[in-house]
Amino acid sequence: MFDSLNDFDREASDIPRRPHKRPSYPHLWAFMCASPGANIGEKYERMLSDIAAFKNLFATQCSKDFAVVPAFPFTFFGAKIKLPDDSVFTLDAGQVNTKDPLSVENVKKLYDYVKKWDENRDRDPNTNNIPPSSIIIMYVSGDYIENDGFTTGYAFGNELPYLIFLTNKASSDTFAHEVGHVLNYSNKNGPKDDPDPASPPDKPSHNKNEGNLMYKEAGHTITQAQCAQFSESKIILRSHL
Numbered sequence: 001m002f003d004s005l006n007d008f009d010r011e012a013s014d015i016p017r018r019p020h021k022r023p024s025y026p027h028l029w030a031f032m033c034a035s036p037g038a039n040i041g042e043k044y045e046r047m048l049s050d051i052a053a054f055k056n057l058f059a060t061q062c063s064k065d066f067a068v069v070p071a072f073p074f075t076f077f078g079a080k081i082k083l084p085d086d087s088v089f090t091l092d093a094g095q096v097n098t099k100d101p102l103s104v105e106n107v108k109k110l111y112d113y114v115k116k117w118d119e120n121r122d123r124d125p126n127t128n129n130i131p132p133s134s135i136i137i138m139y140v141s142g143d144y145i146e147n148d149g150f151t152t153g154y155a156f157g158n159e160l161p162y163l164i165f166l167t168n169k170a171s172s173d174t175f176a177h178e179v180g181h182v183l184n185y186s187n188k189n190g191p192k193d194d195p196d197p198a199s200p201p202d203k204p205s206h207n208k209n210e211g212n213l214m215y216k217e218a219g220h221t222i223t224q225a226q227c228a229q230f231s232e233s234k235i236i237l238r239s240h241l
Contacts, residue, residue, distance in 0.1 A: 037141025
């Protein structure tokens with residue numbers, strides 16, 4: 001069921017193309033992968049638990065079937081990815097630093113690289129049995145983004161596929177929180193802030209209420225306004241082919 005990609009610079013065209021079956025209910029088509037040192041469990045328990053918790057959260061809070069569906073068997077990389085310009089990106093939480101211009105540039109290079117994994121797929125999922133990935137979710141080694149002792153997840157991107165980093169400290173709530181950011185980034189009417197945004201200096205993409213999924217420290221409550229806005233994402237696949 002699982003593939004291993006441990007080569008240092010495996011070409012995008014070599015990524016396995018044996019997709020899982022898509023469900024009939026709305027879903028996000030995710031490419032899920034991990035680097036050495038990422039704590040995912042001996043039998044991938046953490047990845048599977050995050051997927052199950054996300055589906056249960058939306059079933060209970062938004063009263064609808066909605067899921068993150070792994071497009072392919074879980075994929076595993078070497079600790080370093082060699083990018084087309086011969087630079088090297090180390091798949092570790094400490095290398096993702098939004099306050100460091102060089103780190104931001106490297107994340108952009110990685111994003112441009114991973115987008116090529118979908119380059120041979122039609123952008124319209126209704127004409128393609130293997131639709132474009134909605135999100136690439138990378139479980140990486142290390143505990144905190146930016147080594148700040150706080151940030152355990154990070155969502156990035158402005159088009160398919162969006163990119164999420166999850167550290168070893170990221171919970172299932174963090175998994176859902178970062179997917180929530182992607183759903184708001186990809187709103188059909190343009191990027192959206194949270195319907196009940198936090199006040200400065202916190203980001204308006206976060207909710208102001210502690211315990212909410214989109215609070216700066218992810219909780220597990222979703223309001224009906226958030227449910228409605230999440231459902232407006234243009235990257236949700238809504239029918240089984």
